[in-house]
Amino acid sequence: MNRRASRAFAHAMAASLAASTAAAQSWRTLDVARQLKDSSAASVQIVYGTGKIGVRATSNPLLYHMQLRYDATRALPRHAFDTTARKLQIGVQKSDVRFTGRSEREDAHLQLELSRSAPLDLDMDLGAVESDLDLTGLRVSRLRVESGASDGKLRFDSLNAARMSMLEISLGAASFRGDRLANANARDIRVDAGVGNVELDMGGEWTQDIELRVDVTLGVVTIHVPSDVGVRVSLQKTLASFDHESLVERDGAWVSRNWDSAPHKLRVTAKTVFGKLAIDRTGR
């Protein structure tokens, strides 16, 4: 190749490279927060379609603080607080899913911190996400989590300061793990799963009896119950198995031997088709 040809080739390469890098960037980071004025109750609606999401308590005097990394061509951030109704809508308004071969889950993320002092009514509408919901330290009066295809964790490491009226988890095709759910301070817990693996650890501080309703179509549900808590399981199953070691049958249900004497009781109403329900009382 003579010098002129080399130069022409180099120019063509440079022009090509410039053309490819001149296109607009699409990844952005949005950081929004609001100062805490008082500790009145607030309702929080979180919508997030694709990526990783984390929720936890903040120690700063803020009502909320969101860090969102998103592709602006696919997602539109959502952050609106109605000061009169004290309703916060946060997350991503739209989220186009494209199969580009890129690991979008590693790129897009939402980290939300919420006030420890305001009682919160939390409503989470999650799509195909990897979620880590550490609600330790928050005052949650109601929690509803609806998730599509996801890998989710929910954790209460300390007792919820507010009494929760309802803890409702609805999963599509998902792997879900709830840790120390007795600390949620909820009398009524509902778990509705389509296909997936659900693990519920009912450890924590028991302040009341708990009703747990589980409905799983196809999957494995494992419920870990502390050994000092009485368990009663009413099961409706179709082509499903029930691992009831240490439970005895009484009045059409399966109960633990300490059912009558236990200070706190867990009543499980389970419905499963092509699934498996296991009760683990090893006291984890």
Added chain:
Amino acid sequence: MRTAILPLILAVAAGPLTGRQAAAIQQRPGAEKVPAAESAGKAVTPARAIEAQDSGKVHLSKAAVDSLTELVSRFRRDPEAAPLPPTDQIAMGGRSIPAGTEVAGPIAVAGGPLHVFGTVNGDAIAVGSDVIVHPGARITGNAVSALGTVTLLGGTVNGEIRQLAGALGAVPQASEVVESPARSTRHALALTSSWLIILVLMAIGVLLFAGDYLDGVVDSLEGRFGRSFWAGIATQLALAPVLALLIVALAVTILGILLIPFAIVAFVLAVAGLITLGFLAIARITGESVAPTASKRYSARGAALRALVVGVSIYMGLWVLASAFAWAPIVETVLRGIAVAITWVATTAGLGAAVLSRGGTRRSLPAAPLAAVNDIPWQTPTPVTGVVAARRPTPSSSTKR
């Protein structure tokens, strides 16, 4: 930890906000920052007192002002931007709102910090710099920083505290967005290499389970390449009308209407099968001609497989080569165009041959062989039978003589 920390920054270096000092702050924007978790919850005493008085104008070069004006213009187009005042009302280089004063917002700065000691009735916005809310300050609207931070040193913000980072400006259309050159190259290479592997696997499958049909198409292609090519073009042109006719014909009866979806699927599968068979046939011929098999090293099937793999690799190699230049769009476009053209010609000829040979079931008739020349009658004028013919000379007899 990606803690969520609103990175509140204590602008310790900020002195009295004269133009010179503001410029000095601007030169050291990251100096002595402390994380938000430490500064947000408690009152923080700045290391040096900041004079709560309005600053003079900061003198910036024309180039700096032009650059900041462009940044402001981009920020205006950003969907997360707060409404800005006209550009001539934006303080280039920074501004301070003194204690005890109350100004109507929005107040905006660019390229220098916005120190708020008094009250801003509206939004406080900094483009390419920070908003610093000092003790006793009050912002009734939002505190917004683009490409900077919002620092709370004890004041109050009634609205939202917002920080934007990364790309700034209007959201590009999806079509305008491209991957990074290295990433798009890797992606393109992975895609074409996957196709190469898939085609090689298909070739092996066809050779194992439909080798005779492939041979039929190869025969047709070898004997009538030109005719196959034109038949391929005719087939491509006829695909849509034939499908339409098929649907119309089925729609005549109720049972036929029910069969339409199945017929469409069957039609598509049949066409895809013919195209694949034709492409593999031409790949085999190409492979045989480019890398002829050494005489007795391979069995017939082995030689066919070798030719197929070589042929498929040649055709897909063009695509892989084009993908390798995904980082250079112009070169990639040229190479891809060449690959498209060559692949189209090959596929069209292959499709035509597949159609002409009825999917390889009808082989083209070999040309009638020439009648074997029986040389014996030439050596005798009389019929051979029953007559002693002249002895044919052989090398041994010649030697004896």
